[in-house]
Amino acid sequence: MAPCLHTSAPDLLPPSASQAVYREDCTQCFDSIDDEPGLNVCLSCFNGGCAGPRDHARLHFERFGHPLALNIKRRHKNIQREEPPQKISKLAITAETDEDRYDTSTQVVCYICNEDNIDKSSGELQVLIDGVMSATTFSKKEEIKAWEQEFVPCEHTISLVQLDPKKVESQDFSHCSMCDLKQNLWLCLICGNLGCGRSQFGGTGGNSHGLSHFDATSHAVAVKLGSITADGSADIYCYRCNEERTDPSLATHLAHWGINLAGREKTEKSLMEMQVEQNLKWDFAMTTEDGHELNPIFGEGLTGLSNLGNSCYLSSVVQCLFDLPEFQRRYHHPGEQPPFSDMPAADFETQLRKLADGTLSGRYSRPDKNALACRESHEVLHQRGLAPSMFKHLVGRDHPEFSTMRQQDAFEFLLHVFKHVTLSKHPAGLDNPVDSFKFCIEQRLQCAKCNKVRYRLDEQDNISIPVPARRIGFADDAGHNILFEPVTFFDCLDVFTAEEIVDLRCSSCKSQERFSKRSSFRTMPAQLVINARRFELINWVPTKLDIPVEVNDEPIDLTPYLSTGPKLDEEILPDDETSGGGFEANAELLGQLLGMGFPEVRCEKALYLTGNFDMEAAMNWLLSHMDDPDVDKPMDQKQHPEKASSHTQDPVKIAQLNEMGIDDSRARQALAATGGDINRAIDWVFSHPDDIADSIDDPQPSSNPGEQARTPGFDTTPATYQLRSIICHKGSSIHAGHYVAFVRKQLPGKSGLSWVLFNDEKVVEVDDVQEMKKFAYLYFFSRV
Incomplete structure (x- = not known):
């Protein structure tokens, strides 16, 4: 063993209880301590870097100058099949330790001396090594925190x-x-x-x-x-x-x-x-019609994600997003060095690139060699799967739901990812991939008395369409399982765009008249994601309805749902009068919310914070913020609540929002509007893209006044789309059960596209997904 002068540096101290130790996988790729070269953990800051061909450990040294690293290699112990199992004398559940499963070896590397076997007895090096090896790893520390916030006293x-x-x-x-x-x-x-x-x-x-x-x-x-x-x-x-x-x-x-x-x-x-065990056991047809288990497939774009315990909603969304060319162009850059970051594990850009590389490169899509040593002969061998623990922690950080270990709604998580991606900083030449989902919905109102019309355009990146429920009987004599008549995808769109009658006060003829209201597409996106609402509220609890929806693999034409805008012979309604430019709640939506029994103050606040046009978004806000201590605090005389207190916000929270690409002025404005709640502030920024902070906060114009806002999406015809992927859910509630993704892929040796099932780490080809498409929760369509 070689001596080293750098082992006596004063900054070489064992990790404290609050420090994260990344000794499982590389912070910038998914190479881990189980790979042949092992993992190099920096003995100055405890960053984990791979020691293989990408050598992110050396890159860390070149960027930060930290000389020493602890190389850790872990090998799965061979199971002696000839030995009889230990006799169990009583029922007990004990945790299996790493020592029971693995052989672990370590050696110290010095990048300055260019030595890879430094004497561990030098200085206080052994104490430092013991501290690294006994420290709670980052993923375990975050898992513990997530479990700890699951339950509280009452x-x-x-x-x-x-x-x-x-x-x-x-x-x-x-x-x-x-x-x-x-x-x-x-x-x-x-x-x-x-x-x-x-x-x-x-x-x-x-x-x-x-x-x-x-x-x-x-x-x-x-x-x-x-x-x-x-x-x-x-x-x-x-x-x-x-x-x-x-x-x-x-x-x-x-x-x-x-x-x-x-x-x-x-x-x-x-x-x-x-609950976790049951979620992992949901049967998603992992067998053929004759009962044989589907064979796993491996290769580029065919890497599974292991379940971190109720994380199937995350895995399914990630597989569908990184199948899209826009997300691949933005985050998958083979051969490039990862972006510079002081803390790679806490950098959103780095972790999305790591996730793209892991799922798309194919390097990790291989049979689990550890399972190979101990599997039974009749078992099908799947991948080990990548553990997206750093990404899960980062994207769910400080969020009351996504930071926990509970099952979550995949649609809500998709929109949460959209927000983070949109608010993150995008380098020059790299577009925001969420822009490919953006389009405009046109809301058309016409007064029944004076026939004048008003048009409103709302920018969206998804639509949630109702699935009409047509009950036809029961599946059993007890009347528990309701049977529904199948509907087509076009039936759902017809309901979404159907004309309805609402009561409003006309700003032209000043009468309280009936209005016809209709929604349609003004533009269409490159990528269209649709949430099929098969749930109805029963006693304020979302209850799932098993309504079959027929969707074809062949391209479908959505041109009939595309509006051409105002007609030449239409007379436009004048704008509503306002008092002093203050916020005025949408009268129609306010009336509906008041009719449901919500207090007026809460209704106005919900409409303001969700954009003042979406009934479902406002109701969801009310249901999820009923326990907020300031929920009944009136908005200041219907003026924007952020005006009075935007200067007094927590600088730490402002800095967190800055990291997501939100400038100081907008950060203060959002925090003031949401009572200092950082997650609601992110939602506020995302739902108020056109609100401009007071000039006293930001005296400089936020954009070039000569630039005109571009309406997102396409208005050209035909508007032809093809189903690209789906996310399916099994279980009676969106907050329980199990999610999987089915994605159409071009597989080696196949002439056309094939359907691939991503069931956490299990990746298999499937021949028939007709039944799955009927009950999918999310549909992803690509413009042809």
């Missing part, structure tokens, strides 16, 4: 009052107090009653006797006995809130009933673990 767990054990009947903790079930048992923390839970995902039995106990006694808080661990973690459920919660005093509350945490072992899976 007033019922915090103010829990327990009964005196001497005054209640003693309990037999071996089975449910009302039946003989011995698993899925929930202890009432108030009175000590033991009741079985509800039947869970994964087949865990239950007769709901814990819930029955709550109905009879109003004792709300219970803990699942089999989930309790020695460190105090457990499933806590509040029946009154009807949510999973945490109990800050769990150890004390358990001791009250004679249960000591010391020595407790987890014997049953948690509710979240069972």
Whole structure:
């Protein structure tokens, strides 16, 4: 081993608890410690860089001058098949450690000395190495944070009052107090009653006797006995809130009933673990008609993404986006060095390029060699899949939903990605790929009395169309599963563009008259994404309807839905009068929201923050912000709420918005309009593209006054489109179940396009997707 003078540098300190250590995969590509060259972790800043042909570790040294790196290689241990499995004496669930699965080797590299085997005993080097190897990795740290914010205490767990054990009947903790079930048992923390839970995902039995106990006694808080661990973690459920919660005093509350945490072992899976497991097991026809499992395919553009636990919504969206030429041109640059960034793992541009390289290059599309060593002979060998943990953390950072480990809605996530991509900085010569989705919807209003019309153009990057529900019967005698008549894709578009009657006050004849209202396309995009709304609100809960929609693979002509704009003989309505230029809520939408029982202040705020034209967007805002502390704070005399306080915003939040390409003035304006909530501020900027901040904030014009805004999209005909990909969902709710993507690809040796199924890391060719197309959630069409 070679000595090295650089091992005694004063800045070589072990990582602190708050520092991220990237020792799993490269921050700029998906090469990892499992590859032959291993991964080089910088011993100054703990960045992970690949040591293979791309050599991002050396690039890191050249950019930052950090001399030392720890090369880490990991090899999967061979499983000795001739040895009998260890006998299990009792039911227990234990976590398998890396030491159980892998052999790991390390050596120190010095780029200045050009040595790759530095003496580890030099200076405090061994302490530093031990600190790196024992530190919680970046992906694990972020996963822990995501799980930790899943559940919080509630007033019922915090103010829990327990009964005196001497005054209640003693309990037999071996089975449910009302039946003989011995698993899925929930202890009432108030009175000590033991009741079985509800039947869970994964087949865990239950007769709901814990819930029955709550109905009879109003004792709300219970803990699942089999989930309790020695460190105090457990499933806590509040029946009154009807949510999973945490109990800050769990150890004390358990001791009250004679249960000591010391020595407790987890014997049953948690509710979240069972949900994740069930999501991974949804059957998406991974077999042929004769029962044989579909064979995996490998190559460029055929790389799967591993499930990080409820991340299938992310994987499906990514596969559809990076199949598009616009996203490939923007982010896939083979052979180019990655962009300079002080923190590659936290740089949006770097992570999107990493994701594009990983999914498109084909370098990682190969059978999992570790699975090859231990698979059964009859099993089909799939890819290992890439873990998009850095991208997931970055795109979901600080978002109340996408930063968690819960299942999310794929359509909402797609729009969230659109916002981040649009607001990010695009280098010269590289276009924003979301522009290819943009088009204009025309809203036409005509007064029934004076026949004058008004046109409004709304720029969009997606449409959400209703799927007409025509009930024809039930699938079973119990009447539980409703059958629906199949509809065509054109039926849905006909409903979307159909004329409707609304009541409005006419600005010309000053009468309260009926207006005809119709939506149509003024322009069409290069890439059209359509959300098929098969959900209806039942008691404010989105309930999925299984309505078949017939969509062909052949090109379809959408020209009939394209408007030519105002006609020569039409008389245009004058603009509505306003008082002092303040915000005036859309009268029609305001009336509808008020009729649903929402307070007027909230309705006006929802319309303002969602663009003042989209009923569904305003209602979604109201439902998702009901608990905001300032939701009932009136807007200042109907003036723009950002005018009064745009100077007093948090500079840290302004800096975060600056990183996304939002200038100081717009950042202050958005934060003021949304009460300082950075995620709502991003939404505000995205939904108010034409709002200009006060000149006192930004005295310089924001653009060249000679430049005219260009209407996005195409108005040429024919408007012909072909289905390119779909995202399908199985499950009763958009927040549960499983998402997969079907993408049409040109496969080697095939004359035409083939359908490819991306089911997380599993990538297979499928012959028939007619059934899947009927129930798809998102459709991606490309202009022919």
